[in-house]
Amino acid sequence: MSNRVVIDVDNVDKVFDASGKNSVAALQGIDLTIDEGEFVSLLGPSGCGKSTLLRVMADLTASTSGRIEVNEKSATQARQDRDYGMVFQQPGLFEWRSVLRNVELPLQVAGVAKEQRRQRAQKMLELVHLSDFERHFPWQLSGGMQQRVSIARALTSAPKILLMDEPLGALDEMNREYLQSELLRIWDSTKTTVVFVTHSISEAVFLSSRVVIMSPRPGRVAGVVEVDLPYPRTARTRTSPEFYDKVTEVRTALHAVLAETETV
Numbered sequence: 376m377s378n379r380v381v382i383d384v385d386n387v388d389k390v391f392d393a394s395g396k397n398s399v400a401a402l403q404g405i406d407l408t409i410d411e412g413e414f415v416s417l418l419g420p421s422g423c424g425k426s427t428l429l430r431v432m433a434d435l436t437a438s439t440s441g442r443i444e445v446n447e448k449s450a451t452q453a454r455q456d457r458d459y460g461m462v463f464q465q466p467g468l469f470e471w472r473s474v475l476r477n478v479e480l481p482l483q484v485a486g487v488a489k490e491q492r493r494q495r496a497q498k499m500l501e502l503v504h505l506s507d508f509e510r511h512f513p514w515q516l517s518g519g520m521q522q523r524v525s526i527a528r529a530l531t532s533a534p535k536i537l538l539m540d541e542p543l544g545a546l547d548e549m550n551r552e553y554l555q556s557e558l559l560r561i562w563d564s565t566k567t568t569v570v571f572v573t574h575s576i577s578e579a580v581f582l583s584s585r586v587v588i589m590s591p592r593p594g595r596v597a598g599v600v601e602v603d604l605p606y607p608r609t610a611r612t613r614t615s616p617e618f619y620d621k622v623t624e625v626r627t628a629l630h631a632v633l634a635e636t637e638t639v
């Protein structure tokens with residue numbers, strides 16, 4: 376990890392339907408910086424603005440006020456420069472395209488020559504351990520495998536940043552733990568900066584170097600917990616007292632947020 380800031384969110388507000396009667400203050404006064412190579416999770420109760428913050432970083436939603444810089448440029452410029460890849464809860468693969476053709480799609484859209492994009496897509500499928508399935512179609516794969524294809528696709532343009540919105544949320548527990556470990560392996564080999572939205576405390580602690588705890592109505596940063604457990608993290612990490620202590624620390628912080636919200 377370096378100390379170079381890759382995402383700088385400065386006093387950002389987001390109000391949906393600002394002038395209407397259904398106005399929602401989704402984000403208020405968000406200040407957050409993320410350094411190159413970090414793995415940062417956004418954690419908080421439903422509706423606290425995790426996805427909105429990720430979407431604002433990705434320039435998929437405009438902020439109402441404040442400033443966002445990604446790699447020292449506007450979020451819009453970063454999106455145009457393909458500085459980040461995105462992964463959502465649903466893999467969002469095209470059913471009529473083979474696995475390989477799904478993974479090479481971003482490069483095809485960018486106008487990269489066929490042979491070059493094919494080689495790159497094959498490399499990404501190797502990275503997610505799905506080389507044997509390049510000619511399969513998405514419907515022939517399990518949910519976890521489809522999500523690995525979606526991660527390969529997001530990485531195919533070699534983005535500096537990976538923005539992930541509950542990517543493992545639809546998977547069963549065993550598959551989820553397996554993909555958490557896979558994700559850390561991929562993170563280690565690509566050195567990509569990751570911003571990861573989750574509802575799961577243990578998932579956030581297992582994966583992250585920092586956990587950002589958000590509170591709802593309006594969405595704010597309620598606290599940041601440093602997770603100083605050493606990498607690589609393994610099955611043994613999950614059963615260690617240090618992991619248990621960190622989970623408890625995050626859980627306590629989250630419960631404080633919920634208690635505050637309920638009394639408002």
Ligand SMILES: Nc1ncnc2c1ncn2[C@@H]1O[C@H](COP(=O)(O)OP(=O)(O)OP(=O)(O)O)[C@@H](O)[C@H]1O
Pocket residue numbers: 391392399400401419420421422423424425426427428574594
């Ligand atoms: N397009 C939209 N139009 C109006 N309101 C929206 C829109 N998107 C989100 N909101 C509102 O903004 C608030 C934050 O939503 P957001 O989806 O960012 O929360 P979240 O923390 O990701 O929730 P969850 O964990 O349930 O996915 C919610 O009150 C939601 O209703």
